[in-house]
Amino acid sequence: MAEKLLGSIEAGGTKFVCGVGTDDLTIVNRVSFPTTTPAETMKLVIDYFKQFDLKAIGVGSFGPIDIHQDSATYGFITTTPKLAWENFDFIGALKKYFDIPIAWTTDVNAAAYGEYVAGSAQGLASCVYYTIGTGIGGGAIQEGQFIEGFSHPEMGHMIVKKHPKDTFVGNCPFHQDCLEGMAAGPAIEKRAGQKGQELPADHVAWAMEAYYIAQAVYNTTLLLSPDVMILGGGVMQQPQLLPKIRFEFEKMLKNYVKTPLLEEYIVTPKLGNDAGTIGCLALARKTAI
C-alpha cells in the first residue's frame, strides 16, 4: 500500500496554492487556483485533493482568521476586506470531504513554520518571519509554538517613524502611515510613480524602504529577541535591500542589545517561495501524529 500523503493549502488573497507531499516534506505535486469566491475556489481545491490519499492537511490562510479551538467560529476567515470570504467556514468546508486532521493558521505563520522546520531557522529555538509584498505580515515561533493570544499577530501594521526625506503620506486604509502603509509594494509604487521592480537599485526609494523595514526588525528584536529574523515576500527580491536593512538596523540599535551577527540574524528565507507549502506540509505532519 502506498504511503498516505500530506496536503498543503496556502490560501492567499490572489491565489490558492495547493500541494501534496511526503513525510520528509518533499513536495510531490503542486497547483494554483485564482482566489475568486469560496464556492468556485473551494470546489477546485476539493477536486484537487480528491485525487490523493491524504492523512492530514495543513492550511495557511489570509486573514484575519479565528484560531481559537474552543470558539464557535474556529476555522473561519473572519473580518476580511475580501467580502466574499467574510465569515467563511474554511475548515468546515474541508471537513465535509476530508475527515482527517486539519491544521489551521495564518499564511505567514505557515511560511514561518516552513523556515523553522526546514529553512533559515532550522535548528534554532525561535524565529520571526515577515513577508513584504502587496501587504506586510509577520509570524513568530518559539519552541515550535506560534506566538499568539487573543488572536494571531498582525505585525504589518506597527507604527513607524517617517523617513526625514519622505513626503509620501502612506496608503494603509486603516492606519495610513503604518509599516504596511509606508513600505508594502503598493506604497513603493505610489511614492515613486512607478513599480518597485522598475526602480534602479540606487534609487532613494530603497533607502526609505530599508529604513522602514529596519524599524520593524528593530521593534521585533526588542519585543521578541528571536534567534533569527527572516524577511521574505516580493519586495525582498530586490538584492540591494538586505544590506541596507542591516545597516539601518545597526544604526538604530546603537549596540543596546547584543544580537547574533547581522549576516546571520537578518536573512531571507532559505526555502524561498516554497516556505509556505513546506510549512503547511509540516503542520499537516504535526497534526497527523
Add this chain to the structure above:
Amino acid sequence: MAEKLLGSIEAGGTKFVCGVGTDDLTIVNRVSFPTTTPAETMKLVIDYFKQFDLKAIGVGSFGPIDIHQDSATYGFITTTPKLAWENFDFIGALKKYFDIPIAWTTDVNAAAYGEYVAGSAQGLASCVYYTIGTGIGGGAIQEGQFIEGFSHPEMGHMIVKKHPKDTFVGNCPFHQDCLEGMAAGPAIEKRAGQKGQELPADHVAWAMEAYYIAQAVYNTTLLLSPDVMILGGGVMQQPQLLPKIRFEFEKMLKNYVKTPLLEEYIVTPKLGNDAGTIGCLALARKTAI
C-alpha cells in the same frame, strides 16, 4: 518538621527586595537592601536567607542578563551601565551558599510571572507586563513560558512617534527619543520641569504620556496579541493615565484587530507592588519541582 520555604530576590537598580514565602505564594517575610556593590549587597542578601530553611530561590534581576543555560556566563548580569555589577556572576554567588535550585530571569519577567500566576493574567494563556517608572521594561509570557530567543526582550526602547505638540527631544542615552526616552519618569520630569507626581491630572504631560504608552500597547498588540496587557510601575500610579491610554489605543487601532474589551485588556497589576516578589516565589516553586 517545618515546611521548607521559597526565596525571592527582586534585584533592582536601586534596591534589592528579598523575601521568603510558602508554596501557596504567601509572603512570610520581606526586607530590602540598597543596591551598592555586589560585595556589600550580596552579603546582606546571603545573611538574610541564611536565617531560613529554603528549598529554592527565584531571582528577577535588572539587566541585561545572560539567560542561556548552556552559556559560560549563564546567571551573570552582563553589560549593565551600573559598572560595579557588570559581568557579575549572580547565580554563582548564591550557589556558594545555597546548593538548591535557583530560577533566573529579568525583574520585569518576574513581575509578569507573578501576574500570570496569581494576578491580572491568572487563568489566561498569555500576558505582557510593562513597568513604567525610572525606566521602561516589558516581559511576555505564553503558556507559562517567557517570550525570549537570543536574549530577553528590551521592550522599553521601541520606536515611538512623537506627539505633535511635544517639543521634548528625549533623554535615552542610547536612542534619545525611544519609548523610555520619551515616557519614563525622568522624561516626564525633564519635559515639564517638575516631578510627575506634582503635575495636575489635567496637565498636557499626561496626554502625551498616554500617547506614548498607547503606542507601546498598540505595537505589542500587533506583535504578540496577548490575552491581557498589564501596565505597572510608578508612573501608572497616576489614576488618570489608564483611561487616557485606552482612549489613545482605540484611536490608533481603528478596529483593525478585535481585542478583548479594553477595560479587561489594558489593566494595572492586580498584585500591585507584590507582583515581583510573588513572581519570584512562583518561579522558585516551579524550579523546585
